[in-house]
Amino acid sequence: MEDWSLVSYHDQESTLHYEQSPSSIDAEFTLSSAAKQPNAGVALHIEKGIDGFANLSDFSTATISLKCSFGNTLYFGLSFHDVKVTQRHNPLTYRSAGVFIDCDTEWRDISVKLDSLEIPVWWLHMFGYKASENKYDLNKVIRVYLESSYDSPLDVSSKFYVSNISFSGQRDGVLPAFAFFAALIWLVCGAWTIKKYSGQKSREQEIKQELKYEQLTLNPARERDKQLIIDYISKNFADPDIDNSSVCKAVGVSRTRVNEVLKTEYGATFTNYINKLRLVEASRLLTEKPEAQITEIAYIVGFKNISYFNKLFKEQFGSTPKEVRGRRASQ
Structure with missing residues (x-):
């Protein structure tokens, strides 16, 4: 059984407040224009498991149920252990890959194929990798996250709601490592390389996860x-x-x-x-x-x-x- 913890943080000028119910997380955040790189959010970290990683290799799709107080573009991704550079408590060193998704004012189930995520080129170059060295290992997941893009507004109070994040794929059923996942949101403005230079605050809360199935259609x-x-x-x-x-x-x-x-x-x-x-x-x-x-x-x-x-x-x-x-x- 894998245990996960919810970690929230934000830069010194921005704010993030949320309430968790049995069925969702309701959050309100404000990204400050006074911050060099505004960021605020939460991430779901693996605490226990084989070698401290979650194994999602049996799953092909992640589905996120969410809505926003107004239309926004968010970024959903996974962070993986990189044997050459990853330091456990330094998120900048995680090999992360993700995809941009739209968050609307009405509830939507958004599905993402786990084999179609992309690693930012800047991260590869920062640690001396070639652009072609963009693979990731789904059996060494450190965390799951959802972050904002540069389209997220500054100095405006914004709300978002997440009722479920689920994984589906080759097995017929749900991942037994998770009983129920109420919600996950991470809102971050700026690239990982900038986060290294930004002040962060964090709080943790234990949550679990329910898993379901859906497919992403690509062109x-x-x-x-x-x-x-x-x-x-x-x-x-x-x-x-x-x-x-x-x-x-x-x-x-x-x-x-x-x-x-x-x-x-x-x-x-x-x-x-x-x-x-x-x-x-x-x-x-x-x-x-x-x-x-x-x-x-x-x-x-x-x-x-x-x-x-x-x-x-x-x-x-x-x-x-x-x-x-x-x-x-x-x-």
């Missing part, structure tokens, strides 16, 4: 377009001349399609997404190449203007490249 052509766009950008973001037009030409899609994929998947414009990939790579190189000049690293990741690189780096991580390197050198 294969659009999924192929999306993967081609993401793969091309992940391999070529360090090219200082990369732009929307060059991606369109290389992949064979329209500018509108490129913008749509980046907005839907990452809540970012083309320029913002490229810059984030470059900054994450620069952060990695600052650690792995102590002999390289900061100017050299800026050029390696694709920046032509050093002042612009320094400005964006500080906005992203709260410190200049020089300050980051100085701290790491003194450790």
Whole structure:
């Protein structure tokens, strides 16, 4: 029998309050524009199980029953143990994969295929993986989570409700490890790499989980377009001349399609997404190449203007490249 605990947290400026009943969790949150990277939410963590992981390999589909106080785009995902980088109490090091889902004002059952989740490219690059090394192991699940996208509003009190998250698949029946799962919500604005630099608070509560079945219908052509766009950008973001037009030409899609994929998947414009990939790579190189000049690293990741690189780096991580390197050198 696997035991799970509900952990909630939020950044210092944002708020999250929720009430749990036998049938749902009713939550109210406000993401603050005063926060560098607003975030608030809860996650369902495995506490006991084989080697401390949940085994969901016998299940092919997750179904989430939820509604919001107004239309919103959320992100559902699973976090997995990565044998090379995962540190148990450092969520940034979890290999996480997920998918964006729509939350409406009426109750909906939303189904997600567990073999169609995507690992963010920035995470792979941060830990030295290639974009093609995007597999995950369903028998080593650390937690289940639901998070907001960049579309979530700031400085507005928002409500959400979850009545059930269930898993279904190859077995005929429910996963016996869970008796009943009242609800799960995690609302986070920003990428995992930003969370490393954000203050967080947490509280825990034991909950259980009921499991049911449903299927996600995908458009294969659009999924192929999306993967081609993401793969091309992940391999070529360090090219200082990369732009929307060059991606369109290389992949064979329209500018509108490129913008749509980046907005839907990452809540970012083309320029913002490229810059984030470059900054994450620069952060990695600052650690792995102590002999390289900061100017050299800026050029390696694709920046032509050093002042612009320094400005964006500080906005992203709260410190200049020089300050980051100085701290790491003194450790």
